Amino acid sequence: MSKPQLLILSFSSIAGDARVLKQVRLFRDRYAVTTCGYGPPPEGVVEHVRIPDDRPAHDLNGRLITLHWYRRALWSIPAVAWAGDALAGRRFDAVLANDLEAVPVAVRLAGGTRVHADLHEYTPRLHEEHEAWNRRIRPFHEWVARRYATRAASWTTVSGGLAREYERQFGFSPRIVTNAAPYADLQPTPVGDRIRIVHSGACLRNRNIMAMAEGVAAASAPVSLELYLTPNDPGYLEELRRFAEQSAGADGVPSVVLHDPVPYDSLIRTLNGFDLGIHVLPPVNFNNEWALPNKLFDYVQARLGVVVGPSAEMAEYVRTHDLGLVLDDFSAEALTRALDALDREAVAGFKRSADAAAEPMSAEAQVHVWADCVGRIIEEARA
Template sequence: MNRSRLLILSFSPIEGDARVLKQIEGLSNDYDVTTCGYGPSPSGVSEHIRIPDDMPVWRYSRALLIARLYRIAYLRNHAVAFAHDALKGQEFDIVLANDVDAVGLACALKPVRGVHADLHEYSSRQQNSWKFRFFVRPFVEWMCRRYVARANSWTTVSEGLAREYEREFGFSPQVVTNATPFHDLEPTSCKETIRFVHSGAGLRNRNLLLMAQAVEEASNEVSLDFYLTPNNPDYIAELRRFAEGSARIRVHDPVPYRDLIATLNQYDVGLFVLPPVNFNYAWALPNKIFDFIQARLGVVVGPSPEMASYVRDHDLGVVADDFTVDATRRAIESLSPQVVAEFKRNADASASPLSSETQVMIWKRCIDHLAQQ
């Protein structure tokens, strides 16, 4: 029996894109999967169309955007044009398009059964700069109305983003969280010093120094280790200088993702207080929350609605009153080794139901539905 042909399209380095890799793993057993994106071929696919690295999709013509010639700007984008030409002549039953930039191309390919759009964030509000608001946001909103709204089904990463997509553009995505695959681990014991950990991007607008200051000022016995990717080397250098003057703070290089959960498992509490400096940050439900759960850690977060809901609903930890150093410090000071041990046990109980395996099935149901039409 011939399997339906599925194109997974993503203007990202697919081999390092955890969300797209989960799509491939969850769908390749039942579909003949072709991928199109940057970087080498991921495992488990029949064919991979590699977009040249020197064609970043974000590089649209500034003059065309200023002139509001959006269709021409989209079609002349080097990455979009390359992928269109490379895929020309191939027939797909379904295209799974990742993020807004991919959906227009997915529609142009005219798959037999339809297009599913997976929206990783709220693309029209990625930044607050005036240049983004004036030049880029109207273009992204145009893509959402012209292309994304024409897809046959949609998913996104959190309830807040799903509600806003429906309010602003009229389509209603299902939610597929950035959950982490299940790891068969046990909670480690919590010693007298509570060991906090934060892993992720080294970005200034995440205000990582706030968390470091809160740990430094806390009255209980605590420490904090950072594992950061070098997104902003200058900011990481500032953090390292702060850590050099502290007995509690350490800044490490990132570990490979395959080793991350085992590394986190040696700690007690995952810490992530994310100031809501843009819409996506305000409604963030990032993969690190699920990393913390799979590592069997307690969790301390700020009052970000999506993260706070998971922490409270599953009794995983503490939600700070606001996004300040003082509120974060008070949340940290509310913990004792005994309380943390209970949060770690709750994370252990939540690890299976909150794993990515349950989330991937939502994509599969969407794609199966299209395949059966």
């Protein structure tokens, strides 16, 4: 019998999307995997249906949204329309749809009983801090979730807070697959005279990066912060660059250093040379409040201690595994206080705890949930 046919659909550049790549790597030897998304094909798939770069996935027709013509608004999104046409008439035993925007295409193509929805965010409250978005766009995403996501056979999401909200609002209960990184065979590095802190990720104002830089720069303890940032907001990146250039202490050594981003494949080995990974994320919206981001797991695989704000999901992991510090609040002052009370021995202990947690917090300990969900769909499709 031929291998079951699985479509992995994502409106992202799949070859560079860490979460979707984990799906590809999990299933490419079990099933005949076709991917549909932007960019080049990921390794090991039988076919890649490439969405043209000029077909954006978030280009909503404002007039249709204002008129509440949500069905027309959905199917006029360029990526949704293009993928729907490109995949029409194809048959797959199962479709793994990533994020809410992909679920309608999957349901139209395969029917809900053959769809697993992996919901990376709680999309209906994605930008709720912006009043106009909350008033106009949130009802559209709620309609998509109610009309299409509820019809899927199974669901996953990234954290407990998001799962509970999907169940409360729409009646389905996603299982959890965290954004864990694959297990890395590394060891903690020794802590030097200066405690080296690192933050990697997107350069966005709502990520609180300037407050982290200010908190480190104000500390009297021998600490430094190095930033590996993607240039999402060039203006904000330039502000951070100017701050870093002026951050040298009495010894002439800068307390904040800005680097170009590194490819994800080399990120964890790059991080391994540091002591603490930091992510102090204010709860400016629902998704931030319940965030459990990939960088937390990257830091653990890099065998770093971890510094976070009092974000419920991240703080629980840090406390459970004794990974590092949970700040009193999200301010620069709270970070400075915590760093000034820290010593090298404590940091070395956090790094040892990260080493102990690396295997149970790895992707390999998570992806069996996807295997179970998709396996059940394929089993029923072939019965």
